[in-house]
Amino acid sequence: MQPDAHACYAAAFVPPLLDPGADVPAVVTGPNGKSAMKRYNVYRNNVTVSLIEALAAIYPAVQRLTGPDFFRAMARFHIRETTPASPLLFDYGRDFPAFIARYEHAQPLPWLPDVARIERAWLDAYHAADAAPLSATELAAIEPDRLASLVFTVHPATRVVRSPFAAVSIFAANRTGGSSDRIDASTPEDALITRPEFDVVVRQLPPGGAVFLTCLISGCMLAEAAAAAIEASQDFDLATNIAGLFEAGAFTSLTSGDAR
Amino acid sequence: MDATIRPEASKAIPLRFSYAPGGVAGTSFKPEHLAAILDEGPQRGFFEVHAESYMGAGGPPHRMLERLRRDYPFSLHGVCMSIGGPSPLNRSHLARFRGLVARYQPALVSEHLAWSTHETSFFNDLLPLPYTKATLDRVCDHIDEVQEAIRRPLLLENPSTYVAFRSSTMSETDFIRAVAERTGCGLLLDVSNVVVSATNHGFSALQYLADFPLARVGEVHLAGHAEQSDDEGELLLIDSHDGPVADPVWKLFEIVIARCGPVPTLIEWDSNIPGWPVLKAEAAAAQAILDRCHSMEDRHAA
Numbered sequence: 001m002q003p004d005a006h007a008c009y010a011a012a013f014v015p016p017l018l019d020p021g022a023d024v025p026a027v028v029t030g031p032n033g034k035s036a037m038k039r040y041n042v043y044r045n046n047v048t049v050s051l052i053e054a055l056a057a058i059y060p061a062v063q064r065l066t067g068p069d070f071f072r073a074m075a076r077f078h079i080r081e082t083t084p085a086s087p088l089l090f091d092y093g094r095d096f097p098a099f100i101a102r103y104e105h106a107q108p109l110p111w112l113p114d115v116a117r118i119e120r121a122w123l124d125a126y127h128a129a130d131a132a133p134l135s136a137t138e139l140a141a142i143e144p145d146r147l148a149s150l151v152f153t154v155h156p157a158t159r160v161v162r163s164p165f166a167a168v169s170i171f172a173a174n175r176t177g178g179s180s181d182r183i184d185a186s187t188p189e190d191a192l193i194t195r196p197e198f199d200v201v202v203r204q205l206p207p208g209g210a211v212f213l214t215c216l217i218s219g220c221m222l223a224e225a226a227a228a229a230i231e232a233s234q235d236f237d238l239a240t241n242i243a244g245l246f247e248a249g250a251f252t253s254l255t256s257g258d259a260r
Numbered sequence: 261m262d263a264t265i266r267p268e269a270s271k272a273i274p275l276r277f278s279y280a281p282g283g284v285a286g287t288s289f290k291p292e293h294l295a296a297i298l299d300e301g302p303q304r305g306f307f308e309v310h311a312e313s314y315m316g317a318g319g320p321p322h323r324m325l326e327r328l329r330r331d332y333p334f335s336l337h338g339v340c341m342s343i344g345g346p347s348p349l350n351r352s353h354l355a356r357f358r359g360l361v362a363r364y365q366p367a368l369v370s371e372h373l374a375w376s377t378h379e380t381s382f383f384n385d386l387l388p389l390p391y392t393k394a395t396l397d398r399v400c401d402h403i404d405e406v407q408e409a410i411r412r413p414l415l416l417e418n419p420s421t422y423v424a425f426r427s428s429t430m431s432e433t434d435f436i437r438a439v440a441e442r443t444g445c446g447l448l449l450d451v452s453n454v455v456v457s458a459t460n461h462g463f464s465a466l467q468y469l470a471d472f473p474l475a476r477v478g479e480v481h482l483a484g485h486a487e488q489s490d491d492e493g494e495l496l497l498i499d500s501h502d503g504p505v506a507d508p509v510w511k512l513f514e515i516v517i518a519r520c521g522p523v524p525t526l527i528e529w530d531s532n533i534p535g536w537p538v539l540k541a542e543a544a545a546a547q548a549i550l551d552r553c554h555s556m557e558d559r560h561a562a
Binding site for chain 2: 009010011013014017026027028029030031032034035036037038039040042043046047050051054083084085086087088089090125126127128129130131156157195198199
């Protein structure tokens with residue numbers, strides 16, 4: 001036996017797994033001199049099909065929009081380009097939305113990458129750490145002159161996805177098996193994704209809401225976030241946004257920014 | 261311990277280490293069956309949980325396990341530790357695995373004689389290894405490391421394979437026996453894998469069992485398989501876990517139980533997953549064989 005034979009079996013076995021044109025590794029064989037081609041192809045098939053199914057499980061609305069044949073072909077290209085870096089399959093596919101954005105055949109569906117981003121955020125919210133959402137009564141107890149300097153801790157599940165397309169409506173219609181016939185895809189929509197208790201919540205944010213929440217997530221004080229939101233959208237309404245975020249359970253605690 | 265997998269539930273529901281459930285049949289846990297399982301109220305049985313599916317920080321997956329664990333013993337089944345690979349074990353993966361053992365106090369903990377990660381890529385399949393002195397040393401080191409981390413014996417599962425390595429110098433049963441003797445680990449005997457590998461490599465399943473260290477078997481797996489053909493047009497069995505257990509597997513299972521006595525036995529069914537009544541009926545068929553063995557033991561004792 002060669003000195004490095006121990007280490008090299010994996011190095012020899014792996015490269016043809018995702019390269020259908022490559023020869024079967026010379027280190028393997030069938031029994032009694034039988035060929036190993038179809039035998040090795042079982043592993044090739046297991047790897048590719050199971051990873052396609054992993055992507056299909058993470059991105060069901062994308063698959064519904066493209067149809068299964070289109071989706072499987074697109075997923076197969078992505079898998080060959082980017083194999084999972086973690087044994088946790090629910091962590092796979094983080095690069096898939098960006099891959100879709102440059103996948104030639106997906107160009108006629110320009111909203112598809114944003115729908116994928118919402119689905120990726122949905123699964124992250126699903127697995128995020130548990131935390132009790134902050135009740136609106138705690139905000140009501142704050143003295144008015146301290147409101148401007150409040151800083152919020154967002155729930156571990158809370159995420160924002162912004163889209164120049166109607167990605168939230170398209171996601172909602174295709175995630176639950178509804179119809180997207182009457183959606184004007186060119187209407188920009190921003191998504192709030194969070195999970196106050198058991199169920200993941202995906203909501204469309206009102207005008208300026210994405211900038212507002214993104215600022216709060218980054219640790220801005222309430223007044224700073226509101227100013228940035230008004231700058232982004234003249235239709236921004238502070239009371240509506242705060243009420244919506246509390247109702248969705250987007251925060252877990254608040255502190256006075258003056259204390260920083 | 262990893263802060264993200266701290267056992268929050270144990271504050272409300274103190275879990276105790278549960279002893280191996282004896283000659284009881286169980287099934288893989290599938291979330292879509294939870295409502296039907298809970299509707300029935302606690303029954304005899306146990307559930308096997310795929311560790312990697314529950315390595316997220318929180319959310320519904322852990323709520324489901326916490327609820328199920330109140331009524332049933334668990335078997336924690338790792339799929340991706342890559343014990344059979346040449347690379348060092350992934351330390352953060354091992355820490356997550358240890359966290360699940362601490363949190364859910366499973367009666368049984370198992371992993372595979374296989375590998376799935378090479379360098380930085382995870383291939384999501386149970387890949388085969390050559391059986392040599394060098395791979396034996398490495399597998400034993402990996403099992404020592406896992407058992408040290410979880411502070412209890414691991415059950416190592418025999419693989420189903422489709423190819424052999426030219427460099428192998430030992431039989432699979434000699435390899436597994438040596439691993440068990442050196443590390444003190446127990447064994448998970450997958451009877452379906454024996455049938456699949458015996459067919460694929462042209463050896464006798466009965467001879468494999470005769471050579472297998474049955475005294476160390478702490479759990480049995482049974483699953484459905486599919487049929488394809490190899491390059492020579494001969495039967496190639498695929499370990500597909502997508503249907504009922506085949507007759508030759510049941511027959512071999514009866515032989516195993518007659519020799520080993522009643523050991524915890526699990527029905528694996530991981531794709532084309534049926535409704536709960538179908539899976540439960542498959543477990544009931546295994547239970548009947550285990551109970552028959554029990555009653556024969558009782559007669560011998562009398």
